[in-house]
Amino acid sequence: MRLFRPLITIAGLICLWAVITTVFSLPKFILPAPLVVGKALVTHAALIAENALTTGIEILSGLFLGVLFGMISALLISAYRPVKQWVFPLLIASQAIPVFAIAPLLVLWLGYGMAPKIVMSLLIIYFPVTVGFLDGLNRTDPAWTNLATLLQQSGPKGRFLRLVRLYRYIKIPFALPSLASGIRVAAAIAPIGAVVGEWVGASSGLGYLMLHANARVQTDLMFASLLTLTFMALALYFLIDHGLRLALPWLAPRADFSFPQHQSSQSTET
Amino acid sequence: MDPDYPASSDTAESASIPFAETDISSVGLRLRLSSLAFDGDLLLRNLDLTLPPGRITCLLGPSGVGKTSILRIIAGFLPIPSESFLETSDGQPLTGRLSYMDQRDLLLPWARVRDNLLIGARLRGEVPDLARADTLLSRVGLEKWRNTRPDTLSGGMRQRVALARTLMEDSPVVLMDEPFSALDAITKYHLQALAARLLANRTVLLITHDPMEALRIGHDIYVLSGQPAQLSDPIRPTGKIPRNPTNDELKRHYSAIMSALAVSEGG
Numbered sequence: 187m188r189l190f191r192p193l194i195t196i197a198g199l200i201c202l203w204a205v206i207t208t209v210f211s212l213p214k215f216i217l218p219a220p221l222v223v224g225k226a227l228v229t230h231a232a233l234i235a236e237n238a239l240t241t242g243i244e245i246l247s248g249l250f251l252g253v254l255f256g257m258i259s260a261l262l263i264s265a266y267r268p269v270k271q272w273v274f275p276l277l278i279a280s281q282a283i284p285v286f287a288i289a290p291l292l293v294l295w296l297g298y299g300m301a302p303k304i305v306m307s308l309l310i311i312y313f314p315v316t317v318g319f320l321d322g323l324n325r326t327d328p329a330w331t332n333l334a335t336l337l338q339q340s341g342p343k344g345r346f347l348r349l350v351r352l353y354r355y356i357k358i359p360f361a362l363p364s365l366a367s368g369i370r371v372a373a374a375i376a377p378i379g380a381v382v383g384e385w386v387g388a389s390s391g392l393g394y395l396m397l398h399a400n401a402r403v404q405t406d407l408m409f410a411s412l413l414t415l416t417f418m419a420l421a422l423y424f425l426i427d428h429g430l431r432l433a434l435p436w437l438a439p440r441a442d443f444s445f446p447q448h449q450s451s452q453s454t455e456t
Numbered sequence: 457m458d459p460d461y462p463a464s465s466d467t468a469e470s471a472s473i474p475f476a477e478t479d480i481s482s483v484g485l486r487l488r489l490s491s492l493a494f495d496g497d498l499l500l501r502n503l504d505l506t507l508p509p510g511r512i513t514c515l516l517g518p519s520g521v522g523k524t525s526i527l528r529i530i531a532g533f534l535p536i537p538s539e540s541f542l543e544t545s546d547g548q549p550l551t552g553r554l555s556y557m558d559q560r561d562l563l564l565p566w567a568r569v570r571d572n573l574l575i576g577a578r579l580r581g582e583v584p585d586l587a588r589a590d591t592l593l594s595r596v597g598l599e600k601w602r603n604t605r606p607d608t609l610s611g612g613m614r615q616r617v618a619l620a621r622t623l624m625e626d627s628p629v630v631l632m633d634e635p636f637s638a639l640d641a642i643t644k645y646h647l648q649a650l651a652a653r654l655l656a657n658r659t660v661l662l663i664t665h666d667p668m669e670a671l672r673i674g675h676d677i678y679v680l681s682g683q684p685a686q687l688s689d690p691i692r693p694t695g696k697i698p699r700n701p702t703n704d705e706l707k708r709h710y711s712a713i714m715s716a717l718a719v720s721e722g723g
Contacts, residue, residue, distance in 0.1 A: 332533045333562055334579055339532075340552035340625065341580025351579050359566050436565045436605055 218406040223413065226406035233395070238414050240391040244300050244380040245422065248307020252376070253369055255308065256315025260365075263316075264323040264357075265349060277316070285309050286382050293387040303383030303391065310379040311372040318368025322361025323353075330356055363437055366430040373426040377419040392418075482509035483553065483628045483659055484545035487530060491684075492522055492537060499525065500685040505678065507629075509545055512652065512660040512697065514674030516667060518717055521685045523663045527631050530661065531556055555625040559634040561618040563606040569593065569617050570602040573624045592620040595654060612643035616650070623654055630655060632662045636669065648673050649698040656697075667713040671706045672698050679716050688716060 200220050206212070207219040214222060227234065259277070262269045285306065292302035334356050338348050384393025392415045399407035431437075485507040492499045499522035507513045517523050528534040529542070531554060536542055544550055563572050573592060574584035593599045596616040606614055615635065622630060635651070636644045644666075652673040664670055670677045671693055679688040691709055693699060699706060 327562075329558055329560065329562055332531070333556060333558070334575075336531060336554055336556050337576040337579045337625065339554070340576075340627070341582060347581060348579075351581060355575060355578050356564075359564065362566075434566075436607060 215403045215405045218409060222406045223409040226404075226410040227413065230407055230410060234392075234411060234414050237390050237392050237395045237411070238418060240300065241303075241377070241380050241384065241393065241415065242418060244303040244383070244391065245307060245376045245418070247300070247304045248379055249311060249372060249376045249422075251304065252308040252311030252372060253315050256312050256368065256372075257319055257365070259312075259316045260319035260323060261353070261358075263320055265353065277313075281313055285379070289382055289386040292383065298387050298389050302386075303380045303388070306383035307376045307379030310375050314371040314375075315365070315368040318371070319361055319365040322364025323357050325364075326357050326360050330360070362434055366434060369430060370423070370427055373423045374419070376422070377415060381415065482545075482657065483548075483550075484509040485530065485550070485629065485659065485661075486541075486543045486545075487526065488541045488543075489526070489529070489537060490539040492525055492529075494522070494525065498684045500680070503685075503687055505687060507659050507661055508676065509628075509659050510657045511675040512655060512662060512673055514662045514664055514670035514677045515680060516664060516670050516677065516713060516717070517680035517685065519665065521680050523680055524633055526680075527633050527661060527663050530554075531631050550629065553627050554629045554631060555622045555627040557618055557622040557630065557632045557635045559637055561606070561611075561614040563614055563617055563621075565605070565607055568603050568605055569598060569609070572606065572617055573621050575621070576625050589620075589624060592623055595623075596620045596650060610643075612639055612647060615639060615643075615647060619647070619651055619654065627658070629659045630661075632660065634663055634665065637665065644669070652698040667710050667717070668701055668706075670713075671709055672701055677709075677713070679713055681716055681719070 203217075204220050207217055218226070263274050263277075264270075288309075289302070289306055292305050296302040296305065331352070334352055338351070341348075380391070381393035381396075384391040385397055388394040392411045396408050396411045396415075399405070399411065487503070487505045487507075489500065489503040491501045492503070499520075503526070505513075505515070505526065515523050515526065525534060529536055529540075530550075532551070542550065564575060567575065570586070570589050570593065573589040574586075577584040590599065590602065593602050596619060598613060598616055598620070601609065601613065606617065609617070615638075619635070622632075632651075636647050639647065648669055649672075662670070662674065671691075675692065675697070677691040677693070679691075680686070681688070691713070693705060693709055695703065695705070
């Protein structure tokens with residue numbers, strides 16, 4: 187049911203789109219009718235699939251690496267005060283650099299292959315994951331850290347192992363919901379990084395295909411690629427969201443259709 | 457049987473059986489504070505509190521009088537103020553011989569009931585003693601719930617898990633900060649009896665604002681009141697713990713404590 191209503195809205199929008207193209211008899215290269223786009227999807231299926239594979243690999247690699255580096259950074263910043271004092275302000279300041287502006291540099295340094303696109307995705311994802319996880323790690327209830335300290339006092343003295351176990355059994359599990367929020371945001375924005383990377387310079391990928399179709403006035407193909415990309419992004423987001431809920435079963439289920447941007451404002455059912 | 461009240465039937469006969477696999481070497485404590493201030497306000501001065509070994513000492517007082525600070529100083533969560541001393545009867549440091557129970561159950565929401573009991577061992581990198589955890593769970597009447605996550609348990613059951621986790625450490629000294637205050641009256645009544653039984657022979661400091669709770673399960677009861685706060689003379693009710701609250705002696709003590717607390721609230 188929660189998927190049913192949005193699906194009706196989408197169907198309505200497609201009808202509106204069809205009506206507009208018919209009523210204003212828009213040429214195919216300005217706004218192709220839904221049926222034309224559907225035909226393009228079928229005729230160019232192999233081409234779209236091939237390029238979608240490239241973009242998909244870029245998005246998934248960027249997401250994986252971004253989440254990995256983000257988690258490592260958050261752990262280091264939270265566990266070691268010097269890292270926080272020397273590096274963290276720089277990390278925040280680095281967010282003032284528009285990532286899109288450095289895309290040409292990445293292409294210059296890393297070539298036209300997948301590498302610069304993966305790095306673009308990684309750069310976009312890294313920050314929300316780091317900040318989300320760090321926030322969770324820093325907000326462990328002091329009552330719990332006090333209790334953990336007391337529990338550890340009757341055991342071995344090593345400070346490093348105590349710290350590792352405190353993180354392993356208390357701090358990281360308590361921070362997982364915040365990390366999950368960070369990963370949800372990351373999943374929603376990862377495709378942006380990959381596509382922007384492809385626009386700057388690429389030899390394959392959906393962004394590359396869209397750019398070429400646009401230049402050759404194959405607007406139907408462009409729309410078909412755009413739809414494919416949207417579908418991939420949505421599928422990725424919902425798969426990640428579902429996976430995170432399965433992984434964190436003790437959290438209250440959120441039973442609604444939502445994007446991460448709205449997470450803080452929503453509390454119960456819509 | 458209602459899961460919240462596991463041991464109501466055998467309260468009387470098992471009251472004298474202490475629970476401990478190992479012999480607890482009892483240790484007494486003495487805390488002397490020259491003064492204790494919070495946010496510039498002098499809370500108390502010249503406090504001398506003795507926790508006799510193997511006995512339950514209750515500290516009663518109105519909110520904000522510094523009860524919890526005293527417990528936190530003993531626990532090491534707060535530093536010992538200058539010119540103040542914390543001594544043990546055997547002269548050994550207290551570190552590693554304490555366990556602590558909070559007003560909130562502090563259960564790990566992701567861990568099943570038995571894993572919540574094993575968290576101490578895990579945090580120390582020891583092999584968890586599953587058999588001991590199971591024994592303790594049956595002692596608090598929750599053996600059937602050992603693979604349940606805490607969010608499905610009632611408040612009373614959760615606090616029983618917390619009690620079992622506290623006892624899992626087998627420490628000679630147990631500090632309890634209003635452990636039953638968030639529970640309803642009946643649950644509280646049963647849990648007090650259970651705790652008194654399971655804590656036998658340990659040195660316990662129980663912070664509470666409920667005079668009847670102190671009178672039911674405390675050996676030595678102190679009232680902390682006034683500004684700056686003073687420790688009353690100890691009240692030592694007779695009779696085996698947990699005591700029957702309808703007993704006339706307890707009623708007499710109860711009204712004495714209430715009037716002491718009411719005076720300090722009024723002033």
